[in-house]
Amino acid sequence: MTSPCVASASPTCAENGGQCLGIKSLSTSDDVVAYKSALPNGDAVYVWAPVEGANLPIVAFIHGSHTEPSMYTRYATALASQGFVIVAPEHKRELFGDFAHYPQQAFINWSVDFAAAENANSDSPLAGRLDMTRVFLTGHSMGGGTALGIACNFGQPGLVVDEWSVPKELVAVVVNGTHNIPPPRTGDPLPVNNIVPIAFMQGSVDDVVTLDQAERTFAVVAGQGPNAFIEIQGGNHFFLTDCDNPVGANPDRNPMTLDQSRSVEAAAHWTAVWFKASDKDSQAVASLNEGSNADYVKVSVS
Helix, strand or coil: CCCCECCCCCCCEEEECCEEEEECCCCCCCCEEEEEEECCCCCEEEEEEECCCCCEEEEEEECCCCCCHHHHHHHHHHHHCCCCEEEEECCEEEECCEEEECCCCCHHHHHHHHHHHHHHCCCCCCCCCEEEEEEEEEEECHHHHHHHHHHCCCCCCCCCCCCCCCCCCEEEEEEECCCCCCCCCCCCCCCECCCCCEEEEEECCCCCCCHHHHHHHHHCECCCCCCEEEEECCCCCCCCCCCCCECCCCCCCCCCCCCHHHHHHHHHHHHHHHHHHHCCCHHHHHHHHHCCCCCCEEEEEC
């Protein structure tokens, strides 16, 4: 395991030909510790956690295709600052003849097993600090589709490689920039029979997964409620990454019209609210029912 790092100054986001090179530090807050380690299978795994506190719940984060966890440092740091420990595996494999960053549904089990090992490891910054009875899940793009399969206890085509299962401790799920419409993406969505509450978070100007595709998928959610749809107005497909169109990712043709930092902050805030409300936190339930005070965030609960 590498030494934990805490940001000592505001990071910068380097640019390269209009695409983002990312944040230079894993943590963007003095209140959040971040480090990179390894899973038993050799894959990298990233962790963000509050510097202080105990009985901390786990959030498994699933990256999208052609992206990896260090492209989401602002989002992960902001979510960790709300009292969660973020565990984010990084995985490469071949799919459609392309060897690149692609997620799979075993991420959820890898994350939980890694967190349990860290909790028991006296040399870990997480030693004895985790509440392994509360697990949450969030994913972006293809990672959102992966999370959707887990939330429904359904093996998504192309997203099941290694053995996986839904942890009994899973409380709630957020899927970001995601739909469940089979190719050629113009027909009806597949049924969403979720076994835990699920929130869809979507950028309004997303041209990779359109608002219409996400809304039509949310319309067929028929499982465990309540469920929520949260629209980030002015956000494109990369509304929760450190910068718009990260290097290596398939770019969104529509630029962000909302400031990236405000978009990431909103995504992390409402993810935390959803998780806490799903865990019966009365203040979070009230916040969810009241909706957003920001004119660029629309929250609806069903």
